[in-house]
Amino acid sequence: MIKRATGFNATFDRKEKGTKATHYCPGCGHGIIHKLIAEAMADLSIQDRTVFVSPVGCAAFCYYYFDCGNVAGPHGRASAVATGISRALPGKVVISYQGDGDLGAIGFNNAFQAANRGEHFACFFVNNSLYAMTGGQMAPTTMLGQKTTTTPFGRDPANEGYPLKVCEVLNQLQAPVFIERVSVADTKRIMQAKKAVRKALEIQRDGKGYAFVEFLSPCPTNWRLDPVASAQFVTDQMEKVFPLGNFRDRSEDVPLVPIEIPRLSPSQLFGQGQEGAAAKVDRPFKERQFKFSGFGGQGVLSLGSVIAEAAGSSGRFVSWLPSYGPEQRGGYASCSVVISGNTVGSPTVDEPDVLVVLSQQASEKFARTVKEGGIMLYESSLPAPAVNEGVKVIAVPAGKIAADNGTPKALNTAFLGAMTALGLHGLPEEKVLAALDASFATKPQLIERNRKVYRAAYDWGKGL
Ligand code: SF4
Known part of the structure; x- marks a missing residue:
């Protein structure tokens, strides 16, 4: 009988949802x-x-x-x-x-x-x-x-x-x-x-x-x-x-080796003691998946990184996975962040709970990927995105807030403040601020300026 081998996925959804054909050429x-x-x-x-x-x-x-x-x-x-x-x-x-x-x-x-x-x-x-x-x-x-x-x-x-x-x-x-x-x-x-x-x-x-x-x-x-x-x-x-x-x-000459499958915890694997991060984890914390996207130079990778740092220092399991084009500035950029109370199975995020977009290209690419019940934040100067049913959309005037508070480039920080106010990352604010400050360790003159933008965006979010 000609049939699909059960060692294959039923459909190749990583390629494209519902796909049944491989990408290989005929006769390959x-x-x-x-x-x-x-x-x-x-x-x-x-x-x-x-x-x-x-x-x-x-x-x-x-x-x-x-x-x-x-x-x-x-x-x-x-x-x-x-x-x-x-x-x-x-x-x-x-x-x-x-x-x-x-x-x-x-x-x-x-x-x-x-x-x-x-x-x-x-x-x-x-x-x-x-x-x-x-x-x-x-x-x-x-x-x-x-x-x-x-x-x-x-x-x-x-x-x-x-x-x-x-x-x-x-x-x-x-x-x-x-x-x-x-x-x-x-x-x-x-x-x-x-x-x-x-x-x-x-x-x-x-x-x-x-x-x-x-x-x-x-x-x-x-x-x-x-x-x-x-x-x-x-x-x-x-x-x-x-x-x-x-x-x-020589398979007949080699004795069959009884295999003991190790059941090591991450702390055993990576040498963390009882005081290590695994011991401090807040296990009931429900996993949240985030995607931050825009173009190079907007600070989307930094925004994800600040949240990931804050999650780590809050005792959660976290992954941060960047993705960007070859251009230094202006090219496509995004990062996926997963925050969990347990070990993170995969750092890739295909259907985020929270999507943050800072560019039109990113909006078009990812708006439809937000899962039902999820939230999309986008820069309010962009056209309103088309999203799936059951997805909440919030236009954040991040550019205006950043400019009005003296640091026009700090759109990413404005989104961070709005996310905290809206309870989207679920992390203690002092950890978020500590991570934000640490991200400017080599440019300490920007710490206060970013805190100002953060606070203004936080207040905007609380006023919604
Ligand atoms: S036929 Fe050649 S080029 Fe095409 S998928 Fe196979 S190996 Fe690659």
Whole structure:
């Protein structure tokens, strides 16, 4: 029966609510490989303890799809991230998923050293012989004579060296338990790939050590071939350079390791004593999620940071996650803040309880994301936003309050004062003021000026 593997999410809501299609090009091998992994996770009943580390590359958005723990690694560092997770959480099944630019080039030493140490994770390596996401440049796995955007006359060994055969290199090491190269070019080969994926994950389930599976995978887009011709290219060209087969399987020789899943509290993990922040937490505090947004230079990141600092010093669990464009000033900027009485599961905020917007662009982008029963504050000189039903909207004359009180740029501080007056962050005012003052530690001349703006906005809020 053809059906969705239950290791996948039912819909890919992280991509866009209700989406059922992946972002991969038609004929791409990533989708097939994902399905093999998702099926194996579900069939081996390891989904609840699997942590998937996504790479940088075409598969950077793996976490849209897999219904398990997900972490996004920096470029080339998925094996290093997988090492950290598997060491900190030995009961987990950890997967590092990497392409040939990611693993074969920038991350090769990370991957190689992890294999040499015999770290406990499965590394799934997708070899499509070039850098796909960035437009088809030569990768370490590019074959001799193969044309890419950076080797338009074909890879020349005198100039670019020889294709890197990762399985063969890793097979020189002592520690790996399992190494195999497979292909997803046709059904017969996919069935063999399926067995290799299962074996690699069984090794993780049983705590036996490092497993590596290389997939020869088509990239029709950058090869400029149709899907059928791409699959043929894998079989006719790639397999000559990268022969398929099992290089080693020592899983029967390694004893099954009984896994004790640690149940460490954050204070045990991070070394906080009874006097640490965890001991002081006000547990009944209901979690609140905030989004502050505008453009660079308006102080939206600082506004979120002041509230996060105040929450931390009030003994709450808190996260602060910035997001901004490459421009120093004037570009898009936002931050997500989560304040909770318990550990924060995720620092991302997709549907805030409280949204604060300081620019028109931010208003258009986020107004519809506020959850039902939530509140949106916006700078009153902007057009009134369109929000979902059940969302309260308050226009705050932050710019006017800041200007009238002598510091026109302190819009963010005006919003802070209004939020305190309206009880939106639920934090003690002395903590908020202490955090505000601390944010101007290097410009103490601004402390009193900002306090003045804060107080004026607070009074405005109380007068509503
Ligand atoms: S560019 Fe290539 S590897 Fe990337 S999604 Fe498209 S076909 Fe797949």
